[in-house]
Amino acid sequence: MDGSSVVTSDGIAGRTALVTGAAHGIGAAVAAALTAHGARVALTDLDGAAVARRAATLADARGYALDVTDAAAVERVFTLAEQELGTVEICVSVAGILRPGRILETTDEDWRATFDVNTSGVFHVLRCAGRRMAGRGRGAVVTVSSNAAGVPRAGMAAYAASKAATTMLTKCLGLELAQHGVRCNVVAPGSTDTAMQRSLWDGADGADAVIAGSPENFRTGIPLGRIAEPADVADAVVFLASDRARHITMHDLYVDGGATLRA
Template sequence: MMELSGIASKVALVTGAAQGIGAAVARTLAEAGALVAAADRNTERLGTAVTKLEADGLTARGYPVDVSDSAAVDALVRLVEDEQGPVDILVNAAGVLHTGSIVELPDRHWSEVFSVNAGGVFNVSRAVARRMIPRRRGTIVTVASNAAGVPRVNMAAYAASKAASAQFTRCLGLELAGHGIRCNVVSPGSTDTPMLRTMLGEHTDPAFAVEGSLAAYRVGIPLRKLAQPSDVADAVAFLVSDQAGHITMHDIYVDGGAALHV
């Protein structure tokens, strides 16, 4: 990755940091010198992820939180700033996935996906933005999905929640631009994470996503490979760096061309 400035010594709050893309973002920002506040509701995995970062000489602290709980989020942001200093970087990477036909999707699955993927982005972004505004600085990145722009069979709840989080982040960017705060979106496609493996099934080769499926109206991945979590993390790191200082309300698709930029 290119040398990025404006990250070192900044406090970076990363949600969903226990595994997958969130963990990769936490590592990439920590390697760039950020003071990482790693947040996740899975306390066991979060502890393991933070221990690995610390073992590699990186600066990180773990903060258990359910991003769908607005009161808990407010308390989290207050604690992080009390312990580590002002949050200048926020990365919304927490997310859950429930798949299934729309007509068979249980109420609880729809509600959970929206409460985390959209509600969580709202809760954390609002809590952090309230503190960024008087400081007139900061940058926020939401990890959405290319499914937010391309319909997917059996992924309606996930796709709709990610579309909501992406549009929310653009609206947030418009409201905060006058305060010098930038807000952007990174939209991954199929990425080699535990979430993808769960979605495809235990016995399905993740490379299946590369080929696509005519029956499911998926075109596959033109670059002929899955993304790695680090690919997505590199895009996030660029957007929070000084090199992206005039970029806001933008959505970068990190999907190997799978969305065909439609």
Template sequence: MEITGINGKVALVTGAAQGIGEAVARALAREGAVVAACDQKEAELISLTADLCGSGVQAAAYKTDVSCSAEVEVMIERIEEELGPIEILVNVAGVLRIGGVESLGDEDWQAHFNVNTNGVFYTSRSVVRRMASRNSGAIVTVSSNASKVPRAQMSAYAASKAASTMFTKCLGLEYARHHIRCNVVSPGSTDTGMQRLLWKDDQGTGPIIEGALDSYRVGIPLGRIALPSDIADAVIFLVSDRARHMTMQDVCVDGGATLGC
């Protein structure tokens, strides 16, 4: 079945310079979207958009700190002036700092919420206000399966992702009357730079796939960690017309690691 509802639309992707965000930006580009790529990593962002433009896709880079409401507002105004009305938003930008509760400083806790939660709020609020005037739009927040089950050494990350998950569902409820669909994709372990922070040694993914009793992780039933493209595929489905009757849903893409919770 052909994917429709993406070609020609302006799609904003935060956290687009690497990992899942980059995979989402590239997947949207392949479906014909006009890609507005947002990140703080300017060099990587410019490289990505140059590559996309070189392949015949319209794309532009917007260096922005999504944890700053004023910067977000300026970015959204620029995108709409330069590229056109934003019809798709994918919130991917995120941070992860590992540590037990006693070792987390105030700044560590705030950093998670500044990006993972406030960033989703600021960007979604600015975009949905404009989508509502047009009675159309699709928003996806990339959360985490850590928002569903407790994870040792990841309390701030899990809490911030749980907050952004529920916010996105509430957003979907409030704006359903404007035909704006708001959904969540919750990845599990995915081969990104952030994931590699969790690797304890050169064994790589082995311990993650097998699980660990000391940290109450059951492992991954499908026997592999995800690629960023696996997550991007779920995002593409949710922003396309193939999911036109889906909103306020949380699609978990984790190989069964949370046992369907």
């Protein structure tokens, strides 16, 4: 048989994955995609009721209320998920918030809240997952960051800075855990059709305006001419979590239709 025609497993089926921010948007799409590939999935979110409803729509999945800013709560949920679903071998950190505003108008509370969730929250999750995976000698971590981490955005300094910190956090973890067989990668979406994205739109033509770009704000449009769907980002996450990416770590995969011109 021609070796090129052999279908190989992606290694996701039968594994347990934990996904934060999984009640809506990208996190929900990631959970659904992992389930479709045969994983057992622990969906977590600050909105416990919503994540429970989401988990009920998936096979072999459970929902857990989780505030990622609470390090002790992160430990408890990991422990409970492993008791109920099995050893977590895939961790996907998606939970995040956006409080837009120009730097001179950004409040101390908005700055702290953004970093509490987008950076410290991710640190709590990755540290917990990393300790467990390192001890077992296997695992895959994927952080959903943003293309704003790599290019300046007017009116989004807190968000961009928090995502830049999270991106480097993930890469440093990947370097430290490589010797333990644990891979850590980043997916950096651009504008994606989620509630967070729509909250930035002004009127019914919001998507068209994003695709066209905004020269006055020094922002390019989207060369591919479309807003991403959550599933587009989820597919990238699943690839990096899978054995098909077994020799990829510390990578930052942009899924933005070319919007940043890979600056």
